[in-house]
Amino acid sequence: PIKLIEATDHSASFGNRLQTALHFGSLVADGFMFTLAERPQDIQNIGKELIRESKALGVGGRLTKRSKSLFELSDKGDWVGMREELVRTKDDVEQSMMELHDEEMAHMISLGGWLRGFQLGATSTVERYSEAKAKILGRIEVVEYFLDRLDTLKPDLKQTEMVSALIGRLREIRLVMVEASGQTLTEAQVARLKKLADQAEAVATAKVDPDGNFLEKTKL
Numbered sequence: 193p194i195k196l197i198e199a200t201d202h203s204a205s206f207g208n209r210l211q212t213a214l215h216f217g218s219l220v221a222d223g224f225m226f227t228l229a230e231r232p233q234d235i236q237n238i239g240k241e242l243i244r245e246s247k248a249l250g251v252g253g254r255l256t257k258r259s260k261s262l263f264e265l266s267d268k269g270d271w272v273g274m275r276e277e278l279v280r281t282k283d284d285v286e287q288s289m290m291e292l293h294d295e296e297m298a299h300m301i302s303l304g305g306w307l308r309g310f311q312l313g314a315t316s317t318v319e320r321y322s323e324a325k326a327k328i329l330g331r332i333e334v335v336e337y338f339l340d341r342l343d344t345l346k347p348d349l350k351q352t353e354m355v356s357a358l359i360g361r362l363r364e365i366r367l368v369m370v371e372a373s374g375q376t377l378t379e380a381q382v383a384r385l386k387k388l389a390d391q392a393e394a395v396a397t398a399k400v401d402p403d404g405n406f407l408e409k410t411k412l
Contacts, residue, residue, distance in 0.1 A: 217304025251288035352404025
């Protein structure tokens with residue numbers, strides 16, 4: 193769903209680490225999509241944004257080599273190599289944050305990447321339904337894993353309006369999957385998942401105040 197990716201503000205910045213980490217993961221996911229679409233300039237733009245966000249997270253030093261490699265692979269048109277480099281980029285930043293004892297935000301990077309991929313996958317499946325796509329979307333253990341990670345956030349962070357809303361959307365996504373009871377998701381269920389994924393992304397990128405409360409009413 194390239195139109196959805198094109199409509200995204202990849203240069204968005206956030207005043208808190210949690211949303212910055214979520215955005216970093218989302219950028220990696222969109223970078224993957226641009227390699228599939230074979231759009232080198234867009235990939236380089238994503239690479240620049242990844243550098244900016246890694247600096248905002250305080251781990252920019254380890255990304256210099258990765259970004260240079262990503263740009264070189266982009267110039268060569270090595271699409272597989274770029275996807276592998278994007279994975280290494282994400283892993284490097286997560287590892288750096290673990291070394292800084294910032295495990296919470298390392299998990300948020302993974303959550304941001306999964307959520308964006310889930311949104312794109314749900315959008316694609318709604319536009320052209322197939323059982324194969326629906327089966328990939330219905331991996332309830334992944335949703336449960338991220339709900340567990342969100343549950344381990346510090347209480348003052350977990351109880352903010354933004355995080356509470358994000359948890360709420362993921363719980364609703366899980367309920368749709370439970371409803372499927374191990375069967376392939378129907379077209380109607382996939383449509384519901386897409387709507388919930390869109391809402392979760394809106395929460396993840398919403399403008400919030402320093403206390404994590406929405407500055408503008410987000411439609412949920």
